[in-house]
Amino acid sequence: MSKRRNEKGRKPKLQMSKVLTGIILFVALIDLQLSYILAFMGKEIAETLSVAIVTEIVAVILGYFIKSFNETREEKRMKLENAKFENEKSERDGNVPEREEKL
Numbered sequence: 807m808s809k810r811r812n813e814k815g816r817k818p819k820l821q822m823s824k825v826l827t828g829i830i831l832f833v834a835l836i837d838l839q840l841s842y843i844l845a846f847m848g849k850e851i852a853e854t855l856s857v858a859i860v861t862e863i864v865a866v867i868l869g870y871f872i873k874s875f876n877e878t879r880e881e882k883r884m885k886l887e888n889a890k891f892e893n894e895k896s897e898r899d900g901n902v903p904e905r906e907e908k909l
Contacts, residue, residue, distance in 0.1 A: 827870045834863045 838859045845852035 823870060823873060827866055830866050831863060834859050834866070838863075 838856060841852045841855040841859060844855065
């Protein structure tokens with residue numbers, strides 16, 4: 807089984823937000839199972855607890871997705887700006903690139 811590697815051949819570092827999101831989701835799923843145990847025991851709070859836990863799961867996932875989207879968009883914007891800057895720099899120096907590089 808091949809593992810994902812970055813451009814330098816090393817395993818990429820896990821981002822702290824990815825680790826924290828995973829931990830929060832794991833704990834929330836365990837809590838959700840515990841609310842079913844409470845419901846089986848006849849406790850009235852189980853329904854309210856389940857709704858709160860599902861809301862927590864959705865909020866964590868949406869927050870992480872928004873953060874990831876913004877980071878990806880910013881990386882692509884920076885790549886485009888760097889490519890444009892390099893192109894303008896080569897044109898000023900009189901070096902016209904033979905072909906455009908893929909972004």
